[in-house]
Amino acid sequence: MTTTSVRSLRSLDRDPTAPIRNLDWALLGLALALNAVGAAMIYSATKGSGAHVDTTYLGKEILFVLLSMGVLAVTALVRYDRIQRWAPAIYLLTLLSLAGVLAVGSSRKGAQAWFAFGPLQLQPSEPAKVALILVLAAYLSANRHRLDAPRLITALIIAGVPMGLILLQPDLGTVLVFAALTLGLLTVAGLRLRYLVALAVLGAVGVGVVLNSGMLETYQKDRLTVFITGGQKDSQGAAYNLEQSKIAIGLGGITGRGFGEGPQTQNDFVPEQQTDFIFTAVGEELGFVGGAAVLGLFLLLSLRTLRAAHLARDDFGTLICVGVLIMIVFQAFQNVGMSMGIMPITGIPLPFVSYGGSSLLTTYAGIGLVLNVRMHRYR
Numbered sequence: 328m329t330t331t332s333v334r335s336l337r338s339l340d341r342d343p344t345a346p347i348r349n350l351d352w353a354l355l356g357l358a359l360a361l362n363a364v365g366a367a368m369i370y371s372a373t374k375g376s377g378a379h380v381d382t383t384y385l386g387k388e389i390l391f392v393l394l395s396m397g398v399l400a401v402t403a404l405v406r407y408d409r410i411q412r413w414a415p416a417i418y419l420l421t422l423l424s425l426a427g428v429l430a431v432g433s434s435r436k437g438a439q440a441w442f443a444f445g446p447l448q449l450q451p452s453e454p455a456k457v458a459l460i461l462v463l464a465a466y467l468s469a470n471r472h473r474l475d476a477p478r479l480i481t482a483l484i485i486a487g488v489p490m491g492l493i494l495l496q497p498d499l500g501t502v503l504v505f506a507a508l509t510l511g512l513l514t515v516a517g518l519r520l521r522y523l524v525a526l527a528v529l530g531a532v533g534v535g536v537v538l539n540s541g542m543l544e545t546y547q548k549d550r551l552t553v554f555i556t557g558g559q560k561d562s563q564g565a566a567y568n569l570e571q572s573k574i575a576i577g578l579g580g581i582t583g584r585g586f587g588e589g590p591q592t593q594n595d596f597v598p599e600q601q602t603d604f605i606f607t608a609v610g611e612e613l614g615f616v617g618g619a620a621v622l623g624l625f626l627l628l629s630l631r632t633l634r635a636a637h638l639a640r641d642d643f644g645t646l647i648c649v650g651v652l653i654m655i656v657f658q659a660f661q662n663v664g665m666s667m668g669i670m671p672i673t674g675i676p677l678p679f680v681s682y683g684g685s686s687l688l689t690t691y692a693g694i695g696l697v698l699n700v701r702m703h704r705y706r
Contacts (some may be wrong), residue, residue, distance in 0.1 A: 349702045354631040357695050358679060361624050362687075365680035368608045371586060372600045373682075376593045382681055384601055387447075391684040395691035402559060402695030403639040406703060410645055410696075414465035418485070421458040424451035425492040452493045452501045457692045459486060459508055460650030467516035468642035474518045482513060483526075500673035504657060506530055511653040512646055568604065571597045572666050574651035576610035576618075583614030601682040603674050606666040621680070625659050635701040644700040651693035655676075 344427035368386050370473060373384040402410075410417075428451050433443045441448040462485060470478050486509040493501050510526060560660035575591035591597055597604050610618045629652055655678045662677040664670030676686040 346445065347702070349704060351631060351698055351701045353633070354628065354694065354698060354701070357624055357628040357631065358691070361621070361628070361679035362683040364621055364624075365605065365677075365682075366392070366551070368585070368612075368680065369601045369682045371612060372592050372605065372608045374587070380469040387684070388682055388687075391687045394684070395687050398688050399691040399698075403698040403699050403702070405699075407644060407647065407696060407699045408641075410461060411465050411468075416611055417458050418462045421451075421455045421462075421489060422492070425455060425489055427451075429492065429495055434545055438496050438498055440493075440498055445643070447684060450683075450685035451498070452498055453689040455489055455693065456501070456504060456508065457491070457572045457651075457689055457696070459489060459505060460512070460647060460654065460693070461696075463509065463512050464643055464646035464650055467512055468514075468646055471642050472517040474513070474516060474522070476522075477511070479518065479522055483509070498674070500661075500675040502662070503673060504654065504675065507657040508650055508653050511601060512650055515646060515649050516642075533636070568598050568672060569665075569668055572604050572607045573588045573668055575607040576667060579614040579618070583610075583612050583617055586612050602676060603662070603681070604666055605677055605681045606663050609680075610666070622659075622663070625655070625678075627657055630698050635704075637696045638704040639700050640704055642693075642704070648697050648700055651697050654693060655690065 339377055366385065369388050370382070370385040373381060375381045399526075428440060428442060429440075431475060433441045434440045435441065438551060441450050463482065466485060469475070474482070478560075478676050481546040486505060490502050490505045490585060493505070510523070513526070515525065571591060575597055576591065578589065578591060584590070587593065589608065592600060592608045592611050597607050600608055606618070606621075609621055613620075632652045632655070636645045636652065639648060658678050661670050661673060661675045662681070666673045676683050678690045679687070
């Protein structure tokens with residue numbers, strides 16, 4: 328930590344109101360706005376088309392939001408330089424949870440990735456994303472601009488162990504998020520270009536090995552095959568989700584069919600619409616205008632996060648913000664892209680918008696960390 332950072336911390340200790348004055352209300356408001364859109368779309372996609380209105384999913388989503396506010400408060404108010412000291416313990420707990428879900432977790436569609444708590448489920452690979460950001464940020468900030476081969480190998484081992492455990496579930500989508508986080512944080516930390524090229528080649532080879540191994544379920548391989556073939560084969564099998572998704576977005580036109588009026592959405596033609604394919608509900612019922620507005624909110628949120636990274640008082644804070652930015656942007660691009668057929672279907676949720684407690688808790692934890700860094704800036 329620099330001398331300037333130390334002086335800044337001392338000034339913050341003398342003036343406890345300074346962090347609150349520095350709170351980025353715009354960032355928090357953008358997150359809540361996206362969440363509100365998500366709740367509305369989840370309700371529309373799950374309420375049913377009969378006389379009886381089903382509010383089960385909406386009720387659970389509201390519960391998730393309330394729990395997420397608690398998580399956000401913790402990650403925003405516990406000063407992040409203290410969290411840095413807990414990085415080894417966070418990493419160990421992450422590995423234990425990922426190993427535990429393989430031993431005693433519940434399965435769904437061939438993936439053993441959840442702990443069941445009554446009607447609720449926790450997917451430990453989701454909070455593992457934020458854990459990886461914190462652990463890698465702590466290690467790389469201590470070794471920034473000194474990333475020689477041994478230190479690079481250490482960083483890859485730090486990221487590779489949880490990635491391996493997640494791949495055993497198997498969950499290729501989350502592994503891709505981890506890969507993006509690792510490559511992005513290494514780049515910002517100053518890794519040399521030749522190492523980045525080598526990692527890109529190694530990653531491509533690794534994907535090929537995984538696809539040709541027996542680790543993935545058949546439906547997961549079929550999803551990737553559909554992307555390569557353009558969804559032209561087997562319209563009632565692996566390509567069905569993609570075709571129905573494209574139809575739903577196409578029906579929306581410029582201004583959409585109206586909230587609760589989308590025929591694809593209201594008649595359940597798009598499988599998993601409240602989770603993986605929630606953007607199809609946005610596209611069909613709110614149209615191009617609504618979809619563009621959602622993407623605009625993501626853009627503004629990304630710019631606020633980037634601003635926090637720029638204002639951070641130290642490398643650790645900068646890397647935290649960059650990690651959260653990568654996590655949100657990569658998932659948003661992948662989710663929206665797979666809904667439109669320009670990216671493979673990998674089961675990655677749309678941050679703040681898709682239904683799912685684990686994803687929402689994790690994303691708000693990341694936003695809390697960004698708010699934390701912003702509140703304790705010194706510039």
